[in-house]
Amino acid sequence: MENPTPHAPRLLGILCHWCSYSAADAAAAARLPLPPGLSTLRVMCTGRIAPELVVEALRRGADGVLVCGCHLGDCHYNSGNHKALGRLRLLARMLADMGMEPGRLRMEWVSAGEAERYAELAHETIAELRELGPLRWPTPQSEKGPSKRHG
């Protein structure tokens, strides 16, 4: 056993059904080691990932989000991954402007045949998140609901 680390990062992998989810499946079937802090979510296409979904994951305790889709040009629906790329790059700019480290939101291309690459990416991203430490998402007082001072 490794020494217990003070911070065990939690990573949400959002995976395209047509490519990277198969890669993740193959990685597990081949018993490739995958990091324990990784949870995965299957979507039919990265193009259906609403920016709210990524932000919600970060608000609810993920230290980072890794979106994996088909290589550009290989999208099952032609251009879903292009749309996802535009959205995530724009979202990354906004999150950086609000103080979040860029390494916490990552988009990569993983085909169904790239099980090893998928496993490597997961380890690499978890290592980077460990380096960054826990995501301290500010929860202003305002999030705690109205103060029931009236009447």
Next chain:
Amino acid sequence: MADTPLESDLESLHAGDTAADAPDLSSPAAKLKVAMYWAASCGGCEISFLEIHHHLAAFSDAAELVFCPCLVDTKYSDLEATDDRAIDLCLFNGAIRTQENLRMAALLRRKSKILVAYGACASSGGIPGLANTSTLDELMERVYLTTPSTDNSEGVLPRPSTEIAPGVELQLPPLLPTVRSLHKVVEVDYTLPGCPPEGKQVWMVLQAVLAGDLPPPGSLIGAGRSTVCDECALEKRDRRVSRFRRPQEVVPDGETCLLEQGVVCLGPATRSGCEARCPGVNMPCRGCYGAAGADPCGDLGLKMVGVLGSLPEPGDEQEIQSVVDAIPDPVGTLERFALADSRLPQAVGPSSSEGERP
């Protein structure tokens, strides 16, 4: 006709001033007691109220203004002395920026039967909410020390209290660590969005109040159920965008959707109700009516990320990156009126967590 609205309104103001609690004797029925308050706001909401134009005459026949620091000389102590729920309708505009804003929000909540978050700032933080991109320390430094137009060589910063003579202290309300919308600090009965709310919508809401015909508490009032695009007459052809440009860099053709001309327009994600007035004069929608849709956590900026990110022509990574990188200041542009209510993280510096006593 021109002079009657103003005169009758002033009359009712004076009536409200002297006998805040007593029903107007000249009227057979008791008048509706109305308060209008500004917290962190610009005053535009008060002006928008006047945009009910000649209806002001009818309104002042049925209602009296009992508390409105913008128009009537009433003191906070007068308000504190009135009975709880003595005010029938309170139109609260402005965001919650200072301790004073917070105190007045709680006080007016207690004194009012119906509390309306009036305008974008009270509804979702508005322009003052953009201060949440900075911590309080950064904000003070920028505003009072480093803006190019500031000459403050002695580095004087506002302080909550200053002794100007022995035993004589002047006080300023301290700032809260973040700007908040009204519903984040007290329970709000209705939300009436817009920067400022459209006069037509305001009058429709006032008529509903007078008729006792308001929807259930918690509802959105004075806005549509669709999007600005739905009300906008410009032609949409579902075209992709090769480059985003700032409004001053484009001569709009007056016929085509502004987004398709490369101007960042928030119409697709903004709720209707304004009759698309901005795109109607070739200015992009800035999102002042808030996020469209039934989701109470709907985030206008994030919805717009979904829209804008899908607009570049499918190309390689760098091409797509360069298109979205050309959108200037995405937080300030896409969350212009809603950052305080946004799902994005808000800047809360370690030093700013002190001094908050909600």
